[in-house]
Amino acid sequence: MDSKDMNFLKMIQEPQAEASGCSETSTCGSSGGPADMDPEVxxxxxxxxxxxxxxxxxxxxxxxxxxxxxxxxxNYCNRKYDCSNESRPGVVSERLTPE
Incomplete structure (x- = not known):
């Protein structure tokens, strides 16, 4: 793992302020970047x-x-909600692996 990946992991693992959802007045994103973060990241x-x-x-x-x-x-992986007629998000018939 290189230093860029380490900086990114450090950033996403830091505790985040609790969000109440996105709206016109919320602060979901940020327009500025941390000074110690690689510009490419x-x-x-x-x-x-x-x-x-x-x-x-x-x-x-x-x-x-x-x-x-x-x-x-x-409930994405909760199999008790699976049904052959279900096509809503989060309902699966089988769990895929990264392979």
Whole structure:
């Protein structure tokens, strides 16, 4: 893992302020970057739909739970909601692996 990856991991692992959702007045994204972050990494982060207030209005996001210990608690992997007629987000018939 190089220093760019380490800086990015450090940034996303720091505790974030609790958000109440995105709206005109919320602060989902940030227009400035940390001074110690590599400019190339900051460029990726500021345009990423999960971190940028502007970008997340143009790109869809989907949680793909492939981590062995997912902590999102969103019922994505909860098999009791699976049904052959279900096609809503978060309902799966099988869990895929990264392979």
């Amino acid at each position: 900051w460029n990726k982060v500021k345009n990423h739909p999960c971190y940028s207030e502007e970008a997340h209005h143009f790109y869809a996001r989907m949680h793909v739970a492939v981590a062995p210990a997912c902590n999102i608690q969103c």
